[in-house]
Amino acid sequence: HDFSFNPKDERLPREQLLENIRGCDAVMSMMTDTVDAEFFEAVGPQLRVVSNFAVGFDNMDLEAATRHGVYLTNTPDVLTETTADTAWALLMAAGRRLGEAERYLRSGQWRQFSPALLLGVDVWGKTLGIFGYGRIGAAVARRAQAFKMRVIYHKRDRLPEAEENALGLHYVDKATLLRDSDFISLHCPLTPDTRHAFGPEEFAQMRKNAVIVNTARGPVIDEAALVEALQSRRIFAAGLDVYEEEPKIHPGLLELENAFLIPQLGSATQDTRDRMAGAVMNNIEAALQGKRPPNLLNEALA
Ligand code: 8YV
Numbered sequence: 001h002d003f004s005f006n007p008k009d010e011r012l013p014r015e016q017l018l019e020n021i022r023g024c025d026a027v028m029s030m031m032t033d034t035v036d037a038e039f040f041e042a043v044g045p046q047l048r049v050v051s052n053f054a055v056g057f058d059n060m061d062l063e064a065a066t067r068h069g070v071y072l073t074n075t076p077d078v079l080t081e082t083t084a085d086t087a088w089a090l091l092m093a094a095g096r097r098l099g100e101a102e103r104y105l106r107s108g109q110w111r112q113f114s115p116a117l118l119l120g121v122d123v124w125g126k127t128l129g130i131f132g133y134g135r136i137g138a139a140v141a142r143r144a145q146a147f148k149m150r151v152i153y154h155k156r157d158r159l160p161e162a163e164e165n166a167l168g169l170h171y172v173d174k175a176t177l178l179r180d181s182d183f184i185s186l187h188c189p190l191t192p193d194t195r196h197a198f199g200p201e202e203f204a205q206m207r208k209n210a211v212i213v214n215t216a217r218g219p220v221i222d223e224a225a226l227v228e229a230l231q232s233r234r235i236f237a238a239g240l241d242v243y244e245e246e247p248k249i250h251p252g253l254l255e256l257e258n259a260f261l262i263p264q265l266g267s268a269t270q271d272t273r274d275r276m277a278g279a280v281m282n283n284i285e286a287a288l289q290g291k292r293p294p295n296l297l298n299e300a301l302a
Helices: 016-022 035-043 061-067 079-097 099-105 135-146 161-167 174-180 200-205 223-231 251-255 270-288
Strands: 026-029 049-052 071-073 127-131 149-152 167-171 181-187 211-214 237-240 259-261
Touching: 016 035, 026 149, 026 270, 049 270, 061 071, 071 200, 071 270, 079 099, 079 135, 079 211, 079 223, 079 237, 079 259, 099 259, 127 135, 127 174, 149 174, 161 167, 161 200, 174 200, 200 223, 211 270, 223 237, 251 259
Parallel strands: 026 049, 049 071, 127 149, 127 181, 149 167, 181 211, 211 237, 237 259
Antiparallel strands: none
16 A cells, blocks of 8 residues: 655644545544544545554544444554553552652662651552453453452443452442542543543542552543642542643642653553554554454444
């Protein structure tokens, strides 16, 4: 196929993007691209597939795509374990104050061993709450077994009991998840229902030593409410990979020692990004050959 791409490692202005993709049969999109009716109209009626370089697809309008007869695809599975590793890295770093500790050491403040220096919270043996138990949530839960943790979860559709027992999981409602978790890791998609699922009311119900981890999507957390909960020590810490208005970070978060912050690195390993690129291309190739793409999202077109 003929192809063109944006050689700069930066986002194109919307108008230029729409101009550049005009006439294409297939487009690879990033989660920062809004793939909506305007997008499909700009590309033209020959467009067959938009292949998202991400598992999350809250940037895409499924109904509009189906109306335009365009396949939408994503990259599930290939990034599950890597993203679960990232969630765990954040959980450990926030719970054990590793960001703060590194800043302390590098700034030359460390003089001697001190029994009460930078005390964190234990991870092992505590209760982990998984909010949104899909592929990545399950991979995060599996890792918790090695830490002898109790794992509770909340999702829209409860798993079959036999599966819960086999995995050593306990289903709870949201209020119980908030009340009983020492660590909460978010793994739901961003939808109108999950936007600001964690706000002032939720933080008020969490444990005083709770740690919240977000590798899902920024707007699942009301960032202003999180800043307030961290500032007032209502909760212990947060480990964040995603933000409400990326790449802008709430100024309050930047000032807080108990917020461990990384820039959307959930799936950022060479191997996983290579696998994601492979999945993107397989989806495009199948669509261009008139076949059903392996990771088709709009089932109505299957
Ligand atoms: C990436 C992700 O870090 O796949 C997703 O939905 O959020 C992560 O894999 C990034 O979004 C890649 O575009």
